[in-house]
Amino acid sequence: MLLADLAKTSRELTATTSRTQKRALLAELFGGMTPDEAPLVVSYLSGRLPQRKINVGWTAFKDPPPPAVTPTIEVQHLHETFDRIAAVAGKGAQAERKRLLHDLLDAATEDEQRFLFGLLGGELRQGALDALAVEGMAAATGVEPEAVRRAVMLAGRLDVVARQLVAEGAAALDAFRLDVGRPVLPMLAKTAQDVDEALDVLGPCAVEEKLDGIRVQVHRAGDDVRIFTRTLDEITARLPEVTAAARELASTRAVLDGEVIALDETGRPRSFQDIAGRVGSRLDVEGAQASLPLYPVFFDLLSVDGRDLLDLPARERHAELARIAPEPRRVRRFVVEDPADPELRSGAREFAEQALARGHEGVVVKGLDAPYSAGRRGASWVKVKPVHTLDLVVLAAEWGHGRRTGKLSNLHLGARRADGTFAMLGKTFKGLTDALLDWQTRRLQELAVRDENASDDESGWVVRVRPELVVEVAFDGVQRSSRYPEGVTLRFARVVRYREDKPAAEADTVETVVGLLH
Numbered sequence: 001m002l003l004a005d006l007a008k009t010s011r012e013l014t015a016t017t018s019r020t021q022k023r024a025l026l027a028e029l030f031g032g033m034t035p036d037e038a039p040l041v042v043s044y045l046s047g048r049l050p051q052r053k054i055n056v057g058w059t060a061f062k063d064p065p066p067p068a069v070t071p072t073i074e075v076q077h078l079h080e081t082f083d084r085i086a087a088v089a090g091k092g093a094q095a096e097r098k099r100l101l102h103d104l105l106d107a108a109t110e111d112e113q114r115f116l117f118g119l120l121g122g123e124l125r126q127g128a129l130d131a132l133a134v135e136g137m138a139a140a141t142g143v144e145p146e147a148v149r150r151a152v153m154l155a156g157r158l159d160v161v162a163r164q165l166v167a168e169g170a171a172a173l174d175a176f177r178l179d180v181g182r183p184v185l186p187m188l189a190k191t192a193q194d195v196d197e198a199l200d201v202l203g204p205c206a207v208e209e210k211l212d213g214i215r216v217q218v219h220r221a222g223d224d225v226r227i228f229t230r231t232l233d234e235i236t237a238r239l240p241e242v243t244a245a246a247r248e249l250a251s252t253r254a255v256l257d258g259e260v261i262a263l264d265e266t267g268r269p270r271s272f273q274d275i276a277g278r279v280g281s282r283l284d285v286e287g288a289q290a291s292l293p294l295y296p297v298f299f300d301l302l303s304v305d306g307r308d309l310l311d312l313p314a315r316e317r318h319a320e321l322a323r324i325a326p327e328p329r330r331v332r333r334f335v336v337e338d339p340a341d342p343e344l345r346s347g348a349r350e351f352a353e354q355a356l357a358r359g360h361e362g363v364v365v366k367g368l369d370a371p372y373s374a375g376r377r378g379a380s381w382v383k384v385k386p387v388h389t390l391d392l393v394v395l396a397a398e399w400g401h402g403r404r405t406g407k408l409s410n411l412h413l414g415a416r417r418a419d420g421t422f423a424m425l426g427k428t429f430k431g432l433t434d435a436l437l438d439w440q441t442r443r444l445q446e447l448a449v450r451d452e453n454a455s456d457d458e459s460g461w462v463v464r465v466r467p468e469l470v471v472e473v474a475f476d477g478v479q480r481s482s483r484y485p486e487g488v489t490l491r492f493a494r495v496v497r498y499r500e501d502k503p504a505a506e507a508d509t510v511e512t513v514v515g516l517l518h
Contacts, residue, residue, distance in 0.1 A: 001037050003078055003108070004071030005029060006044060007115035013045075017419065019132070026136025035167035037075050039159030042133055044119060046420075050079065050159070054086040056097055056120055065102055067110040078104070132420075133158055143170045151176040153185050153374040156232045178308045180221045180253055183228040185374040187257070187300075189364055189381035191512055195352050198365035198382040199339040205368055206314070207348045208299055208333040210361040210383055212272050213261035214279050214501060216296065220246045220254050231503055238285055242296045251304050251324040257372075258298035258331075268359040272497060299331040299364075302372060314380075315368040335368070352384065361385055387474050388516065390415070390490075390508045391499055393422050394469045396462050397444050400429070400437075408441040408463060413473060413493065415486075415510045422467050423486045423510050431474070431494035440498070443469065470499040470507050478516040486510050488517055 009029045013022055026045075033041055043050050081104050088096045101120075105113055134152060138145040143165065151161045154176045164172035178184060192198040199205065215230040216239075225243040227236045236243065242260060249256075260279065262270040270292070278292045301321040302309055309317050321330060334351035336344045352363045362385035370380030392413040400409030410429040414422035432440070447465035474496050481489040490513075 001032055001034070001041065001075045002071050003073040003075055003112050003115070005032065006041055006075060007109075007111045010045060010115050010118075011111060019418075022132050022419070023135045023139060026133060027139035030136055030140035030162075030166075033162075033166055035163050038162040038166040040075050040079050042137075042159045042162045044075075044078075046133065046158075047119065049082060049119070051082050051086045054082050054097070054120075055088075055093075056085060056101060061101075061117055061120075064113060065106040067105075067113050068107055069109070071109050071112060073104070073107055073112060137162055137165060141165050141169060143173065147173050154178055154182075156183055156185055178255065178303050178310060180219045180255055180303065181224075181226055183217050183219070183232045183234075184255075184302065185232070186215060186217065186230050187372050187374050187381060188506060189383040190379060191508070192365070192382045192384050193516070195349050195363065195365065195384055196345065198384055199336060199345060199348060201379065201382060202365055202367040203339060203369070204337050205339070205365050206318070206333045206335050207351050208331045208364050208366060209355045209358070210364045210385070211259040211261050211297055211331065212269060212361045213259040213275050213297075216242065216258055216260050217302075218242060218246050218254075218256045218258065218296065218298075220249065220252065220256075222252050223247060229501060230506075231501070235279060238279060238281065238288075239294060239296075240285065240289060241294055245296050245329060248326075249324045249329075253303075253305055254301065254324060255303040256298045256321070256325070257300035257302060258296050260294045260296050262292055262294050276501065296329065297331050298325050298329055300372060301325075302374075310372045310374070312371065313369045314366055314372075317372065337368075356386060388477070389472050389474050389496060390513065391470050391502060391506070392425065392473050393467045393504045393507045394444065394447075394465060394471055395422055395424055395467055396464045397440070398427075398462050404429075404437065406441075407437045408444045409437065411440075411471065411495070412462075413471070413490070414467060414507075415513050416504070416507045417510050422504075422507075424484055425486070425513060426481075426484060426489040426493060428473065428490075428493040428495060430492075431496065436495070436498075468504050470502045470504060472496040472499055478513055480517070486514065488514055 006029065009025050012025050016022060029041065040050065081100060085097050085100050088100070105116065108116060134148050135145050138148045147170070148161065148165070151173045152158050155161050161176065164175065192201065195207065217228045219226045225236065225246045226234060227239050227242055228234055239260065260275065262275050262278065264270055274292060275294065278288050278294060281288045298321060301317050301324070304320050304324060309320060334348055336348050338344060355363050362383065365382045365384060367380035373380070392415055394411050395414040396412040397408040398410040400407045409432065410427050412427055413425050415425055417423055444463060444465050447468060448463050449466055473490065473493050475490040476492040478488050479491055480487055483489065
């Protein structure tokens with residue numbers, strides 16, 4: 001497949017807002033892929049590189065060569081070139097990377113150059129995200145979308161499924177199953193204003209403490225234990241106490257979903273920053289464990305004793321969890337079999353208040369009859385926090401003045417649209433400590449991209465960044481505003497913390513923000 005075909009589809013995806021048209025464009029493109037091209041095409045359209053990064057910044061795009069007239073670049077050749085760029089190291093590496101990139105650009109047409117600028121600059125957001133790509137892949141191969149979606153859930157990656165599906169057709173999907181040792185995408189929660197709203201939405205449900213820790217998926221096969229983050233990165237070596245806890249379970253083969261937390265000397269939860277620092281530490285694990293021991297708390301069971309539990313209702317999965325995990329290892333919960341019962345509703349509200357009093361973030365309300373829908377923000381899990389917070393994406397930052405001179409300060413905040421782009425909701429510089437200012441200045445400069453559309457009064461003052469960094473923002477409410485593209489903005493937004501454990505694809509949506517408008 002020519003890169004020109006991919007670039008053309010990308011441009012057409014950007015030009016339409018119709019989900020049906022996007023799906024048709026993707027199906028047509030995917031229909032022309034070979035098995036080896038499939039994972040590359042899927043990754044590129046979603047704005048990802050199989051190499052993850054190739055150490056090319058936006059400055060490498062200065063003074064690009066004139067575009068070629070005739071398209072000649074194959075997708076496989078593009079991948080091989082990126083491999084070569086990523087492998088460059090040592091003295092003169094920057095110049096060599098730039099030379100390889102310019103050789104590539106020299107052979108690229110105008111359409112292809114524009115696509116490459118967007119892909120390598122992190123600006124490629126035309127709506128070809130995994131959800132749409134799943135539907136396009138299903139249409140191209142004649143397979144039901146739900147079957148593809150489930151395979152992606154179990155594989156953890158669409159590109160892996162795409163290769164097999166193109167090579168073998170529908171029969172390939174049977175190979176994707178829940179296996180101990182291979183992580184699956186985690187189930188996600190929507191947001192509700194309060195416990196009563198969540199009860200009205202869900203029906204029979206359980207109200208559980210919302211723990212402010214690091215999400216983990218724990219796989220045990222005999223004495224072998226593997227631990228994965230919500231982004232499916234393995235962190236087993238950093239969490240020996242979680243490994244020990246998993247080996248104490250009353251099952252030698254299981255996959256569990258939970259949270260890792262830390263407690264202070266009074267038994268109250270420690271801050272997320274403390275936990276993230278401990279989990280992120282790769283050196284002196286024994287010393288870190290001694291200074292800040294961590295505790296796994298499990299709230300779901302996906303597999304046990306060789307049985308896949310994903311499709312079972314939550315009440316049955318929890319019964320199995322209670323069978324194999326002792327009470328101290330299970331999240332506290334309050335069951336509401338009938339939300340119309342005034343006594344049970346009152347009990348649910350009281351449980352939520354007690355969770356806050358114990359120092360937790362709030363509660364998560366979960367439908368008792370719902371299966372585990374990995375990788376989707378479905379309606380059967382609803383989180384309730386007393387303070388409005390949203391996980392937003394940093395789109396840009398402004399250089400500060402006064403005591404903040406030389407620091408990237410005022411953040412431009414974006415929510416995720418249904419098509420994968422991001423809508424700016426407003427700005428904030430509140431809640432930033434000196435340490436956080438220093439950190440975000442370094443981090444955002446690493447994510448900086450050139451901005452060809454910057455106005456003259458903005459150039460050099462606003463730093464546009466790849467939309468990858470998620471920040472949790474507290475606010476007092478949502479109000480209408482004609483200044484921003486979706487007609488809404490946040491009142492008194494302030495930074496709570498950065499969520500480097502959360503990808504931009506899991507940031508809150510415009511729909512969620514608009515739903516908070518009163």
